[in-house]
Amino acid sequence: MDIDNLVNQLTLDEKASLCSGSEKNMWQTEAIERLGIPSITMTDGPYGVVKRLSGFSDPVPSTCFPVSCAMSSSWDINLIHNIGKAIGEECQVENVNILFAPSMNIQRSPLGGRNFEYYSEDPILSSEMASAFVKGVQSQGVGACLKHYMANNSEYLRQNINNVISEQPLNEIYLYNFERTIKNSNPYTIMTAYNKVNWEYCVKSRYLLTEILRNKFNFDGFVLSDWYGVDSIVDSLKAGLDLEMPYSYGISKKKIIDSVKNGDLDEATLNEAVKRILKIVFKVKNAEKPNAQYSKEEHNKFAREAARDCIVLLKNENSLLPLKKEKLRKHKLAVIGEYAKNPRYQGNGSAHVTPTVIENGYDEIVKLVGNSIKINYSKGYNLLTSSSENDNLLINEAQKSAAKSDVAIIFLGTPDSYDGETADRANLDLPANQVKLIKEIYKVQKNIIVVIYNGSPVIFSNWYQYANSIIEAWLPGQAGAGAIADILFGIVNPSGKLSCTFPIQLPDNPTYLDYISPDNNLFYREDIFVGYKYYDKKNMQVQFPFGFGLSYTSFCYSNLELSKNVLKENDTLDISFIIKNTGSYFGKEVAQLYVQYSKSPIPRPIKELKAFSKVPLAPNEEKSVSFTLNSRDFSYYDILTKTWQLESGPVRILVGTSSRHICLVGNIYIQSSYQPKITYTAENFARDFLSNPKTENIIRPLLVSIANLLSNDKALEQTISEFLKDMPIKKWIVISRGSFTEKMLADIISLANTEG
Structure with a gap:
């Protein structure tokens, strides 16, 4: 299908109508019959198809699988793929083209009303489950829709709450959850959240929808709103939204047309939104299976x-x-x-x-x-x-x-x-x-x-x-x-x-x-x-830790091997170990791999999950388990460079049965060329200049001379030295009684900020 040619044949009225649902049904997109553009049907369904015959009423019966928080407690990627596949099969029977699933926001608080619909508190587990689910659904020709982008972590005031999230957690947890899923599974669509993130509604945030989603994550499907989540269709289109749902009774269509005519909305922006919608529309329509069937008994058994x-x-x-x-x-x-x-x-x-x-x-x-x-x-x-x-x-x-x-x-x-x-x-x-x-x-x-x-x-x-x-x-x-x-x-x-x-x-x-x-x-x-x-x-006791679960049998971990002792930029690390079933029952063990960082100048978790595998074992059987990590798995989001950076230092590789029960420990050293850049000012502590090789030899003798001015008592020397190190360098001007001048301060700041 030549989408560009098709868009060129559309009138402005038709383009606008494609961006705001269908007047026929609140779960469909608009059709343009004269050009053979079909309507597609969408519905909810993170753990079962919720096709409604009218409005929010009359859902058709379908298989209700375990809810999402239960699915992720399986830690079984193949299982989640097959659940997605089964739900995709039922979508085909019900003529559903887009499934609003998976729901994959982070379970930030245990009080979240929608936690049952989300996978986990951890972005690795969540994104692996979501990726498997997407691949399963889309294997049946049905488009999956990730939701709710971004940070819909609570239900209270969700329509207008402003979630203020600093850059590191935004990128390492909330965005990373979506990034991994998008790159691993290529979902057809994404639904925006109602809430604001950092003072912008998600539905009209150019930063989230264009700069991050399209430019950084390379998402190439279409973005739609949650139901009645748009208050300014033109602002949302400019930001990167493609489709408002449901139909707005012609209100949004008129606003789009008027804005294009008066120059407020570039028609090229509208054209791009229409292209993205049509690409997916034809993709899912061409994948329809008119005679699809499924066995309710077999799906219930599954x-x-x-x-x-x-x-x-x-x-x-x-x-x-x-x-x-x-x-x-x-x-x-x-x-x-x-x-x-x-x-x-x-x-x-x-x-x-x-x-x-x-x-x-x-x-x-x-x-x-x-x-x-x-x-x-x-x-x-x-x-x-x-x-x-x-x-x-x-x-x-x-x-x-x-x-x-x-x-x-x-x-x-x-x-x-x-x-x-x-x-x-x-x-x-x-x-x-x-x-x-x-x-x-x-x-x-x-x-x-x-x-x-x-x-x-x-x-x-x-x-x-x-x-x-x-x-x-x-x-x-x-x-x-x-x-x-x-x-x-x-x-x-x-x-x-x-x-x-x-x-x-x-x-x-x-x-x-x-x-x-x-x-x-x-x-x-x-x-x-x-x-x-x-x-x-917090080193806090919990009732049950993340990743915890018992079995009727027992397992033994042994023989941890690491492919290298030093990890450099763009390297990979292969990790292998043995699990043996030492009990009398057949069982499945979830091996969990965490990494633990040394003391770091930036916030880092004590440990964080990086990989896992569910291993079936008969009594007395043993299997080798292997993982491969890359340098990104050890990186953090640096707020100065706005990129992921590798930090030099020792790292422990932890393998265990939960986040609190570690069975095997290995050690590697991260070797990175990256040095965090500090912009030095008069507000910096003297200690910062002492740690800079370019200024250390100037500052250290000054420290000694100023300390001697304050006291000749050798017993107080260390205390006074620490006192001087932990104050803004500008205060040395007064304390030095003029021996440290404004000119000297300016020269030292300039030298510290010199590149190379």
């Missing part, structure tokens, strides 16, 4: 397999799990909790899927054990209230059931209102009636297994000790309950690892002191220390 890999075993005292018939003397189980029959399996908002089927934990357990074990069910609590006062009768019934059983399996979880679009959470607590239930069951039954449904971290500290075993189910999708049953009874060995840190208490988290000013400014004061990087820097 959803169960996917959920198995996402579930995380957090505790397993005395190896209570997996449950075996021979462990149950009375052959009785108590299954307790309303969530056992009415499971939470997804969050709320635009991503909400109408599932093709729903499984529940009670039924799936009964199916697995058959008649060999008697199941006693008790409701335990009411979902419609969090008060512990109203549930005493339910708790008493649950106690009786637990007392006459071998083991109590308690299904708990956060309320439906905790995880959803438009609102953030008020706290991280489980409802009081659920916490009371655990404590009361413990009085009569010491073998307690807790299964917990939630879309982001919860506080465990007030009930953790009462449970022998804890299964983090997340929001595991329509077939998640069956996956839970498989793990409870050892059909499958749990292999998930946490995609975010679980703090001991809410005040521990790095965003706890956030304050939104009266004019809606929110400063990201934790800087680069997001998630585990904050807890590491």
Whole structure:
């Protein structure tokens, strides 16, 4: 298709209409029938297709896979690719051309209402999951749409909050998340966020949309707005937006036409937007599969397999799990909790899927054990209230059931209102009636297994000790309950690892002191220390660290080998080691590679994730695992040069099972030619001039002479010297009693700033 020729045939009216949805349906683009330009259909779907037949209503049934935070807890790139592929298949059946997924903002705060829809607190894990998902969706000829660009990290005031982010974290965390995904997977489209970043709305930020997205990241698809996110279509087009969604009832079209006619908007800018839209329109239309089909039964089966890999075993005292018939003397189980029959399996908002089927934990357990074990069910609590006062009768019934059983399996979880679009959470607590239930069951039954449904971290500290075993189910999708049953009874060995840190208490988290000013400014004061990087820097205990997860088997790490001891610019480093399954169950281990920097003059994390691999191993089997890192993996974003720079110094290579459990350590030295440039002024400390080879020999004797002027006491010499070093050099003029002059100061500053 000759897009340039097609654009030349379009009228101004037609060009303008292509940039603002379709009046036929809020999920379609405009068609230009006279030139054979088709309309395409778009829909939400980070963990399942949410095609709506009208407006925001009547979504068609589709497979509800585990939500995104659960997907990333699999740490399994192949699995996420196949989930994306399956969702792409369902898009083809439903005639959907663009899928608004993946949602991939950073989980900055555990209170974020949409955390369930996002992958992780870490940009490496997030971008690897997102890249795999994009590749899976687009393998089916359906375009993926990354969202929400940029920094939609909370729901509160999301329409007009101004997220103030300094350059280093903006580039190393929030932009890097998108950069890696764009370069690794080439998504067809990107959706802008509602919020501002550094006083500019994302939807009309030329810096974000053109300078970064197109010029630095080389994104070549089209950019569309979130729904009703545009307030000035002309300003947005100038910034780099291509498509406003949904249709604006002709308002935006008129503004575009008028602005081109009066010279405010260059028609060449409009033409480029139209070209980018048309390129993708024809790409996805040509990839349509008119007779596409999929098996709902097979996709539900796959959803169960996917959920198995996402579930995380957090505790397993005395190896209570997996449950075996021979462990149950009375052959009785108590299954307790309303969530056992009415499971939470997804969050709320635009991503909400109408599932093709729903499984529940009670039924799936009964199916697995058959008649060999008697199941006693008790409701335990009411979902419609969090008060512990109203549930005493339910708790008493649950106690009786637990007392006459071998083991109590308690299904708990956060309320439906905790995880959803438009609102953030008020706290991280489980409802009081659920916490009371655990404590009361413990009085009569010491073998307690807790299964917990939630879309982001919860506080465990007030009930953790009462449970022998804890299964983090997340929001595991329509077939998640069956996956839970498989793990409870050892059909499958749990292999998930946490995609975010679980703090001991809410005040521990790095965003706890956030304050939104009266004019809606929110400063990201934790800087680069997001998630585990904050807890590491503070040397703070956590409930469960990033990357944590238990197994029914055990693994041993050994034989770490590094391909070199010194890494120079543009070098690569090959890393290999051995993992062995030393237990008696087949299992999958997630090997995690972190790097740890030496003391640095600029902010650096204690350690940061750089690579990972999920390794399946039979009992007594061992495999070699290898990673390759390049110099960019060791670089930081330098705010002086506005580029990524390699810093000289020793670096430790860490291999482990989580961010807090390191099994193997290696050492390399980074050798870089880059020297951070300092612009010296009279405000610089004297210490800065002492560290500069060009001025050190001038400053050092001056330091000694001025120190002698202040005191001849040898015992005070060191103290006075340090005092003089740590003051602005201009103050030496007075302290030296005139021996250090304004002329000498100017000469020294000039010499220090001399190149070479």
